[in-house]
Amino acid sequence: MTYLSILLTAILTANFVLSKFLGICPFLGVSKKLNTAVGMSAAVIFVMALSTAVCYPINNYILLPNGLEYLQTIVCILVIAALVQLVELILKKFMPPLYNALGIYLPLITTNCAVLGVVLLNFTEGYTYLESLVNSVGAGLGFMLAMVIFSGVRSRLESCDVPKFLQGLPIVLIAASIVSLSFMGFTGLVEGILG
C-alpha cells in the first residue's frame, strides 16, 4: 500500500467518524459551530499524530520483544493521557497563541475513542512507522472533514421546521445518517484512482 492510498482511504472511504464510528461524542457535541468544529479537529489531528509517534516505538521496541502485548491497551491509554497533559503544559508556557486555539480542547481529547482507536488500529493493521503516521494524520483529516461538513448541515437544520418528536438529538442523528450515506459514494474510489 502506498502512502497516498493509506491517506485517501483514511480520509474518504474508511472515514473514522462516518464509517468506523470512532469519535462520535465530539462529532455530535462540538459540531454546532464551524469554528469550534475546526478547533477541535485541529487538536485531534495533532494529538493523533503525536500519540502514534510515541506509542508505536513503545509497542514495537518494548512491549513486543518482551511478550507484553496484552499490556497494549493500558500502556497506550496512559501514554496518551500523560502526553495530552504534557502538551497542554508546554503549549500554555511557551506558545500561548496556539494554546488559546487548541489548548481548551485538549483535556476533552484524552478519553476520545478516536485517538486510542487509531493507535490500536495501527498495531493490528501491521503498518510501518511512517505508514502509521500517515494513517493517523489521514484519520484526523477525515475527522475534520466530517466535522466541517456536519457543522454546515447542522447550521441549516437550526432554521428548519422539524417535527416535534424528532427535535434535538434524533434529527441530528438522522442527518448524520444521510451524510454517512453520501460518504459511501467514495467506496472503491481509492482503488479506482491508484489501482
Place this chain on the structure above:
Amino acid sequence: MAEKKSLRKEFTKGLISENPTMRLVLGTCPTLAVTTSIVNALGMGISAMIVLVCSNIAISALRKIIPDKVRIPAYIVIIASFVTIVQMIVKAFIPALDKSLGVFLPLIVVNCIILGRAEAFANKNGVIASAVDGLGMGVGFTIALCCMGAIREIIGAGTIFAGAESLLSIAGITGFDGITLIGENSAINPMTIFILAPGGFFTFGILMACANKLAESKGKPKAELGGCSACPMAKNCALLNKGENCEEKKEEAKS
C-alpha cells in the same frame, strides 16, 4: 428494609429512567458500531457490564485512598486493567466475538459510561451501592444495544441471533445458530444498508425519538447530549466553572 429498597432503586434507574444510552446519551460509539447483530450487541453489552461492575467496586473501595488530584489517571488505570482481563477472557473463550468486536473491545476503556459512573457515583457511594449501580447501568446498556442490534439485524440481514453458537458454546449448548427470517429465495431482500454505517445512525435516531416520546408522556425532559456535565473530563477542564456551558466558555476564551 429501607436499605434494600434503595438498592433496588439504584438498580432499576439504570434500566429505563436513566438508561445510559437512550437517556444519558453516553457510550454512543459502541452503540453505533457493534450493533450489526444481536449477538455482537449482547457480547459488547455483557463485556462492558463486567468491566463496569468490577471497576465500580474497585473505585468505590479505593475512594478514600486515591488522592483527589490524580483521580482520573487512577480511574483510567483501574478500568484499563479490567478491560485487559475481559479482553483476554474473550480472546481465549469466544474468539469469534473477539474478531467481530475488533478494536471496540479494548476501546471499552474510553467508554464514557464507565468513567462517567466512576466519577458520578462510585467515588461518592459505598461498595455495594456502586456494584448495584454498575449492574443496573450495565443491564440498561445491554438492553439498549440489543434493541438496536435486533432491529438492524432483522431489517438489514434478515436473520435473528445469527452466530449465537459462539456465545452458547461456552454454556455447552450447540446446534442453535440463529433463525433466518428472509431466506435467499424469498421474494424480498433484506435492506443491507441497515447493517452498514448509515443504518446505524438512522436506527439510533429513530429509537431516540421513541425514547423521547415515551419520556415526554411521563413528563420527563428530552434526552440531550450530556455535554459538559456528563463528560468525565469536565472537572479537569480549567475553563469550566460549575453550572456553566463548556462551549460558551470556549467561545469566550477564543475571543
